[in-house]
Amino acid sequence: MGGFVRTLTGDLDPAALGPTLIHEHLSVDWGEMLGRPKVPVDRAALADRMVGKMEALAAAGFGAMTECTPVGCGRYVDLFAEVARRSPVRIIGSTGFFHESWCPIHPIAAALDLDALTDLFIREITEGMGDTLIRAGLIKVATGQGRISPVEEKILRAAARARRATGCPIITHLTDSMSQEQLDLFAAEGVGADEVIISHVGFAPDAIAEAEGLLRRGANISFDRIGYRVFHPDEHWLRLVEHVTARGWAGQVMLSHDAAVVAHGLEIASGENAWDDYTYIARVFLPRLRKETPVTEEQIHAMLVLNPRRVLTFA
Ligand SMILES: [Zn+2]
Structure with missing residues (x-):
């Protein structure tokens, strides 16, 4: 085995992933950061619900997904x-x-300097997350609305340094802009655009220009609130996927839902509670993509199988 993908149940041969959703969650709970965690009220019932969702995802033909909650x-x-x-x-x-536009910045991220933050990420990747021996396979970082705050910048730089130390992939959250600035910060730390996944592409005022700007620099991007209709209808995503694949960028694009079985606090940002359908792309979006656009099976295979396999492999 050359490289590997680090999952919650151990390291895996990347070829074993199969179709993969690049930006999902099991739970989001900003109450945890605010000292009032809300999610695990009935943990056994919640675990059962989450397993049920994963069984549905497998039945829809998928082999893997990321859990992007930091x-x-x-x-x-x-x-x-x-x-x-x-x-x-x-x-x-x-x-x-996470970023600090929608929620206060995490006090650990504020308190640690760049070196200590880098060490924290490295420890979570190589030893275990929090007080567990379960290792992270992805570094999730985020920038807020209209700017990159000094703490967000420190987090992005630490992520880049942790990647250079461990080979762990990086995925970023865009709020509404700052995509080029994220790549600039990574480049300053020696991490190329082709090494990172920029997610939530498609929310800038000119979504096509935003996507093209990233793809031209070689970045990997994800269109990842597909089906989440409080944001955009399918037509928005169909148009974007058709556009970027027609221009030869299928090798840098991925698709996902940004779903969560439970989300507490999300209503602050979106006005909605959890979007928990991990099968929408398989059931609704792909049939429409095949019927209504010239996107080919080879391009779909790249977006769902080959690209996630490549970007999630430690390198
Ligand atoms: Zn997300």
């Missing part, structure tokens, strides 16, 4: 590990921190 945002590692052990799809967990 530290303090409802990343209940023990719960996720139990779900992963019982799940027919492989799940990749994340270290990292």
Whole structure:
């Protein structure tokens, strides 16, 4: 085995992933950061619900997904590990921190300097997340609305340094802009655009220009709120996928839902509670993509299988 993908249930041969969703969650709970965690009220029932969703995802033909909830945002590692052990799809967990536009910045991220933050990420990747021995396979970082705050910048730089030390992949959250600035920060730390996944592409005022700007620099991007109709209808995503594949960029694009079985606090940002359908792309979006656009099976295979396999492999 050359490289590997680090899942919640151990390291995996990348070829074993199969179709993979690049940006999902099991739970989001900003109450955890605010000192009032809400999610694990009835943990056994919640674990059962999460396993049920993973069984549905497997039945829809998928082999893996990422869990992109970072530290303090409802990343209940023990719960996720139990779900992963019982799940027919492989799940990749994340270290990292969220941005500070929608929620206060995590106090650990604020308090640690760049070196200590880098060490924290490295420890979560190589030893275990939080107080567990379950290792992160992804670094999730984020920038807020209209700017990159000094703490967000420190987090992005630490992520880049942790990647250089461990080979762990990086996925970023865009709020509404700052995509080029994220790549600039990574480049300053010696991490190329082709090494990172920029997610939530498609929300800038000119979504096509935003996507093209990233793809031209070689970045990997994800269109990942497909089906989440409080944001955009299918037509928006069909148009974007058709556009970027027609221009030869299928090798850098991935698709996902940004779903969560439970989400507490999300209503602050979106006005909605959890979007928990992990099968929408398989059931609704792909049939429309095949019927209504010239996107080919080869391009779909690249977006769902080859690209996630490549970007999630430690390198
Ligand atoms: Zn997300």
